[in-house]
Amino acid sequence: MKCKFCGGNLSLEDEYCPHCGVVNEQARKHIQDMRRYAGDYEHTKKEVYKTARRHTRTTVQVVTAVLLLAVSLLLVAAGSNAYSISRSVEEGRARRNAGEYTAYIEQCLREGDFMEVQAFCQEHHIWGYDEPYDRYLPAIRACQDYGWVYVSVLEAAYPGEYGQEAEEYAERVAECLEYFYEDLATERYEFYETIDWDVNAGALEEMEENIRFLLTTYLGVSREDADSLKDLSSARRAVLIEEAMLDAQ
Numbered sequence: 162m163k164c165k166f167c168g169g170n171l172s173l174e175d176e177y178c179p180h181c182g183v184v185n186e187q188a189r190k191h192i193q194d195m196r197r198y199a200g201d202y203e204h205t206k207k208e209v210y211k212t213a214r215r216h217t218r219t220t221v222q223v224v225t226a227v228l229l230l231a232v233s234l235l236l237v238a239a240g241s242n243a244y245s246i247s248r249s250v251e252e253g254r255a256r257r258n259a260g261e262y263t264a265y266i267e268q269c270l271r272e273g274d275f276m277e278v279q280a281f282c283q284e285h286h287i288w289g290y291d292e293p294y295d296r297y298l299p300a301i302r303a304c305q306d307y308g309w310v311y312v313s314v315l316e317a318a319y320p321g322e323y324g325q326e327a328e329e330y331a332e333r334v335a336e337c338l339e340y341f342y343e344d345l346a347t348e349r350y351e352f353y354e355t356i357d358w359d360v361n362a363g364a365l366e367e368m369e370e371n372i373r374f375l376l377t378t379y380l381g382v383s384r385e386d387a388d389s390l391k392d393l394s395s396a397r398r399a400v401l402i403e404e405a406m407l408d409a410q
Contacts, residue, residue: 176324179295228375254284261299262294265359266278270361271362271364271365275307275308275368275371276308276311277381279308282304296357297356297360299344300360300361300364303344303365305342310341315335316333317330317406318379327406327407328403329410331403334376334399335396338372338390338395341372345365369391380409382401386405
């Protein structure tokens with residue numbers, strides 16, 4: 162490149178002619194363009210970095226959320242599988258130890274330890290529908306609801322500092338009684354030919370008497386009313402129990 166004024170040699174880096182000092186217009190424009198390009202480049206680079214960091218944070222958050230969800234699902238699945246495995250193990254043990262377990266259940270039924278029957282059967286996943294446990298099906302079913310009646314009566318009798326109204330406790334007791342009295346209906350078991358009615362009938366009768374005792378002792382229900390509860394509707398039972406509770410207060 163030649164200087165237009167003196168004809169000396171120039172380069173694009175020479176903003177002024179090194180020979181005569183005249184401004185090199187082409188070099189000045191080139192330098193200004195390079196500075197502008199450099200500024201644009203730095204601005205663009207900063208925006209790219211900023212966008213990348215923002216996208217990185219978003220990506221990390223999304224990935225973290227996905228991982229947490231996956232872990233949660235795995236934990237739920239593991240918990241469900243753990244329960245299924247535990248249940249299968251206990252059911253298998255109940256089949257292998259049927260002789261020992263049925264002897265223990267019958268002993269508890271004859272001795273009136275109905276809460277133990279309920280706890281034992283629940284622990285070992287014994288529902289009473291499979292052989293040889295079906296011989297005690299009515300008593301096993303009744304023991305489960307007997308336990309709920311027992312708990313509901315004691316909760317109503319000792320409500321604690323933040324207890325509910327008598328009406329709510331009475332409804333809860335009446336609801337548990339409804340299920341228990343359904344278990345006493347022997348006709349529902351007519352298709353089970355293996356039932357040992359000698360053991361079951363005695364256990365059911367004693368459970369029913371125990372519940373009368375609970376109602377009269379803890380909730381103030383009269384003996385006459387306790388004897389009639391089985392033949393009443395659930396709503397009428399709740400009213401009768403509530404009235405007895407209020408009278409006893």
